[in-house]
Amino acid sequence: MKLRNAFLSIKAIVLTLILVSCGGGGVNPNGSIFEIYLDFWNTSGKSPMVRFDAAQTSKEIKIDFSKNFGGETEGSTLTKVIIDNFRIIDEYSNNYNIENIKAFEYRNDTKAWKEDVEFTMDFKQSEDISVVLVLDRSESLGADFETIKQYAVDFIEKIFTDRKVVKMGIVDFADTINEFPLTTDKEALKTYVRGLKQGKFTALYNAVDQGIDMLQKSNSQSRVLFTFTDGTDNMAPPNINPDYLIGKIKSDKNQYKITSFFIGLNGNGGVDKTVLNKLASNGGTASFPSTVKELKDVFTKFGRVISNVYNLTYIRNQQVISSSSPVKLKFQIVTSK
Structure with a gap:
């Protein structure tokens, strides 16, 4: 009898765990x-x-x-x-x-x-969307940079496939910052990303600032800043800081505000989660994958998130x-x- 009672108790605990895992405000995988x-x-x-x-x-x-x-x-x-x-x-x-x-x-x-x-x-759904991809190309990414460039190419393909009217630009950064202006030419964007070369340092804040400038010239119904980095800023002057960037996004006079998303590759512990969470504004989010393998899934999910706006x-x-x-x-x- 003791064994039977023990078995029933264990069974009850297992059932309770299953119910807690599936309920309690959890997300139904098929929708909710x-x-x-x-x-x-x-x-x-x-x-x-x-x-x-x-x-x-x-x-x-x-x-x-x-x-x-x-x-x-x-x-x-x-x-x-x-x-x-x-x-x-x-x-x-x-x-x-x-x-x-x-x-x-x-x-x-x-x-x-x-x-x-x-x-x-x-x-x-908003069909008219402008996206600026702000892409870290610092040398700290090492040999993984070639893989990350492919993730960015796949991201570009995803956005243009999902939406009817898309304009996209790129701001890439290391010690220098380069721009590819907003365009509807998907293949030109992918070719540009494939040709990127790595550099020293991390001019993150200045690159984000330039990405905001690019989007503020767009009148699309949805305007998205999407930033990837594996480090913290080490080049910006004192006046270019997270508070300045958030203020610039919030004070935008355009009817449709910029939404900002951030990915911080956290494998080497180099990203500042507090800063990136703060910069993810107007309904945007931040994600912190630990490996390049996890990063692929995050790029894919953010591609769906960014293109699916109401x-x-x-x-x-x-x-x-x-x-x-x-x-x-x-x-x-x-x-x-």
Whole structure:
């Protein structure tokens, strides 16, 4: 009997572990439901605004939570607010496709969420995308640089395959910084990457700065800065620092803000994770593979993430709503990988 009880106890523990591993907020490998929470107000009836609640929103939602999104009138009775650069990315850099969105409004009279079929959230993929690849070619990469160049070539191919309208540029850096301007010529970009040569030092911040400059000249609906490095900056003057770069991205006057992604190859412990996480802004993320083999998978996943970006549009009537008493909204997003 003791043996039987022991066996049942072990079986129960194993079952518990399986349930914990599969549940508890884990990501369904075949897709999942994510939630976004926001406040909506419209003080004049013609000036709709939304503000996201980062604390309640699913952590996989990638958007600039620091800003309010303003809208405009749509015809004589409606308003709309467009939320750009919207992505869903989990902790493993997996990207999710939106299949459906359900809208809910919190009703103070019943103290409950009610599904809303009149005011809806529409979604569509951004087809017009500009990407600048900022690529480290410092000598610390050693013989692995040839492999990394192939990953970059594959990344270029992926972006141009997935999107209908693509412009891409390259900023490569070591002790010197070179540029290949934004172009629609995929083959020219791949040829350029294959011809890159290594150099000394790591002019990371200046290269990122030049990448931002290149993107600020673009008016694409989605503008992405994608940076790879295996080290920390050791060439920038004091005024070119992470705070300066973040400020430059945030102060961009273009309607569609730059989203920045970073890969730090962490095998030699040379990257500053704090800095790269900070520079990954406006819904971007950073990843830190430990080996060149892991790096291939990250390049592939980021290729999907960068090319798969949405614009959401919330449509509502022109009812006047005070900013001091905003409407509480919740959206359930049904996704697939």
